[in-house]
Amino acid sequence: MRHSQADTILQDSMAKRRIKEVTDAVTHESPVKKHLENLLENKVELEQVLAQNSNIDQLVKAAGRVQPNPVETITTIDGIHPVVKKKSGIKKSQIVYDNDYIDVDYDTKNQPFRHVEQDDCKIPNFANTWNAIVDMRQSKKAPVDTMGAHCCADETQDRPTYEYQTLVACMLSSQTKDSVTAAAMDTLKQRGLTIENIAKMPEEELDSLINKVGFHKTKAKHIKQATDIVIEKYGGRVPNTVEELVKLPGVGPKMANLVTQLAFKRINGIAVDLHVHRVANRLGWVKTKSPEETRIKLEELIPKKLWAEVNHLLVGFGQTMCVAAGPGCSTCAANKWCPVGRAAVGK
Structure with missing residues (x-):
């Protein structure tokens, strides 16, 4: 779909009102609902959704389904290597999480990106690609480097406050530019x-x-809800x-993995x-349709000692x-080791 078509639909207030009505009516957290929410503010999401649902009527119909299918549910709520006990009607309580962790030996905020050896990964040409990206990242700062969630919490505060501020920063950062997140945190x-203070503050x-x-x-x-739960359930x-x-x-x-890494060094x-x-x-490196599928595949391919660096390195590269x-x-x-790069430059 061309941008002009997307602009036309965004400017159509009736369509936007219909989308919002349906979004508010859908109670389950389905990918379609998330797309509908994004649709009200984000042209890119609009184009992605309409590529699958060719018109507003189909989009509305898709969002009105009673439940997402079990596969969609897994990808939106699972954590670390979930074990699904039933094939349908999956709920959070039916997923078992593997909470094994390794201690972080990489300081996201202060440590430079590290090169890797040739045998560090199962992905072909991984070391060449990784090291090329490291060199590019070291030569040019990205917004995440100075305004990412790892920069937002106040390290002079006591440990519980620092951990709480990290959680809030990660919650604010979703679907938001780093500069905007940093300003909100300030x-x-x-x-x-x-x-x-947040517990006492009106919503x-x-x-x-x-x-x-x-x-x-x-x-x-x-x-506000998370704050109340942390106080009542976790002291x-x-x-x-x-x-x-x-x-x-x-x-x-994604957010949970980031919080455990930044706040708890796990x-x-x-x-x-x-x-x-x-x-x-x-x-x-992968052929996947969702970030959660990507996480699972990358964890199979990339050694654990690099897991702490993947997000920061690739987010900045993507920015x-x-x-x-x-x-x-x-x-x-890295274009010589990248299929998209080789196709683009004829290597």
Whole structure:
């Protein structure tokens, strides 16, 4: 679909009202619902959804289904290597999480990216590709380097507050530019970003403080709910396992993996967002349809000692070189080992 068509639909207020009505009516967390929510603000998501649902009527019909299929449910809520006990009607309580972890030996905030040896991975030409990306990342800063979630929590605070601020930063960062997340976190910290203060703060006030981030109303609600749960169930300390973190409203597997890494120096798995998903597929490392599928495949292929670095390295690469609008293959140092790059430059 061309951008002009997307613009036309975005400008159609009746279509937007219909989409919002259906979105509000759908109670389950299906991928279609998430696309509908994104549709109201994001042209790229609009084009992706309409590529599968050729018109608004089909889109609305798809969103109105009573339940997503079990496969979709797995990809939206699972954590680390889930074991599904039933083939249908899967709920969170029916998924067993593997919470084995390794201690982080990599400092995302202060340590430079590391080169790897040739035998470090099962992916063909992995070391060449990884090292080329490392060189590119070291020569050019990305937004995530200075404004990512790992930069947002105040390290001078006590440990429980630092962990809570990390959780909030990760919750705000979804579907939001790093610069906007960082600004929202600065605003919250100026008001006193502690679990006690957020618990007392009205949801409307919290929403007004974060109103520049994507889906701020939903995030304000989820942060308030998660705060109450952390206080009531965990004594005011953010849980340190993926299994417990994904039970919090608004926290999915990617976010949970990031929180355990940044707040607790534990690696349960690779945090895969849309940048990592896109880059890994373009490089030919995986052939997957969702970030969660990508996470599972990457964890099978990449040694655990590198898991802590994958998100930060590839997110920045996706922000500066292999961007969503189109990869910069002609100037990419990894193009000779990348199928997309070879096709683009004729290598």
